[in-house]
Amino acid sequence: MGKDCSFRSEDHYFRYRAAAIIIENGCVLMAGNEASDYYYSVGGGVHLGETAEEAVVREVLEETGIRYEIERLAFIHECFFDGDGSATGLHCHEVAFYFLMKPRGSQELNSNSICAEGKEFMYWIPLDKLEKYKTFPVFFAEKLQNIPMYVEHIVTVERES
Secondary structure (H helix, E strand, C coil), X not given: CCCXXXXXXXXXXXXXXXXXECEECCEEEEEEXXXXXXXXXXXXXCECCCCXXXXXXXXXXXXXXXXXXXXXXXXXEEEEEECCHHHCCCEEXXXXXXXXXXXXXXXXXXXXXXXCCEEEXXXXXXXXXXXXXXXXXXXXHHHCCXXXXXXXXXXXXXXXX
């Protein structure tokens, strides 16, 4: 397993991430785990020497058990937030590339994923009800309703302080 492109400096943490937007039958695939009260995009850290495209295909396979193909890059997201779980107490800065994946026509998965917070679970959430769920990134509820044909750069600050 490769080493993620991330580093910690005192009470700050930076991470380079690649994530997937997987939409099937009007639902988006989100992940959750035993320790968190929210859902998050499928994806993970880009390894040193790995492209974002390679990372998203690897992460999706690891988390879903299915090899999805990339359709195109949709969003570049810079997010500033207060960490939780393994990053509790840290001021986090994440740069994430969100790739729209080609639909397969099936919501069937073969997931058996583990993350730092425990077992991961996959959830198909209807796009038209996404705003009713606590999901990250927060822009998904609005932007996935009408994904632009160009790559959009989004910056969010989700810190409480």
